[in-house]
Amino acid sequence: MATEWTTETAEWYAAHYGEYATNSLAVDALDLPANAVIVDVGCGAGPALRHASQRVTTGALIGVDPVPRMVEIAQARAADHPAAARLEFRVGSAESLPVDDGVADFVFAFDSFDHWQDKAAGLAEVRRILRPAGQLVVVKDGGVPGGAKAAKAFVKRLTDAGFALAREETIEVDEVSFTLWICSLPESIDFR
Numbered sequence: 574m575a576t577e578w579t580t581e582t583a584e585w586y587a588a589h590y591g592e593y594a595t596n597s598l599a600v601d602a603l604d605l606p607a608n609a610v611i612v613d614v615g616c617g618a619g620p621a622l623r624h625a626s627q628r629v630t631t632g633a634l635i636g637v638d639p640v641p642r643m644v645e646i647a648q649a650r651a652a653d654h655p656a657a658a659r660l661e662f663r664v665g666s667a668e669s670l671p672v673d674d675g676v677a678d679f680v681f682a683f684d685s686f687d688h689w690q691d692k693a694a695g696l697a698e699v700r701r702i703l704r705p706a707g708q709l710v711v712v713k714d715g716g717v718p719g720g721a722k723a724a725k726a727f728v729k730r731l732t733d734a735g736f737a738l739a740r741e742e743t744i745e746v747d748e749v750s751f752t753l754w755i756c757s758l759p760e761s762i763d764f765r
């Protein structure tokens with residue numbers, strides 16, 4: 574059954590999984606320039622951006638989550654962080670991102686894609702906010718449920734939305750196993 578994201582589920586998730594290892598492990602697997610602009614869609618408590626800030630030292634780190642309480646938690650956890658001034662969290666959903674056109678070098682969807690209400694609308698929004706050579710990074714803990722056929726259908730959903738798959742990798746560290754997809758946006762695409 575789909576999770577209903579409310580104040581209560583946000584507090585429960587943040588308390589139990591808010592700093593889950595996938596976030597830092599996935600960030601570690603990426604080549605992030607110091608001046609990157611990253612938008613983390615469905616950012617939860619904000620661990621991925623806090624971790625990314627160690628390498629993204631001059632860029633911008635923007636987390637977006639539709640649950641106001643989740644955004645408050647992310648802001649509270651970032652408040653004493655050394656990169657606090659560059660960490661920003663906004664209320665908004667994948668389907669209507671509160672981000673200007675063409676500003677993001679990377680859009681993260683770490684264990685959030687399956688929670689988007691309207692995947693096509695969310696992917697269109699990702700295309701809108703990415704720079705022409707920007708990248709969408711999707712992470713799923715445990716990979717795609719349903720086996721190889723479901724995994725293929727998931728990739729097709731991304732390519733049908735105009736993304737080119739640049740890298741697909743399953744990463745396993747201790748008890749943690751997740752799959753990461755990096756998709757690029759062909760510069761020629763007309764997203765409007």
Ligand SMILES: C[S@@+](CC[C@H](N)C(=O)[O-])C[C@H]1O[C@@H](n2cnc3c(N)ncnc32)[C@H](O)[C@@H]1O
Nearest residue numbers: 578615616617640666667683684685688689690
């Ligand atoms: C499983 S949590 C993952 C949070 C964080 N990325 C992490 O890995 O710790 C899923 C997140 O997606 C958010 N979410 C739910 N519906 C969403 C939507 N339509 N657009 C963007 N994010 C959404 C939830 O509020 C929640 O913070």
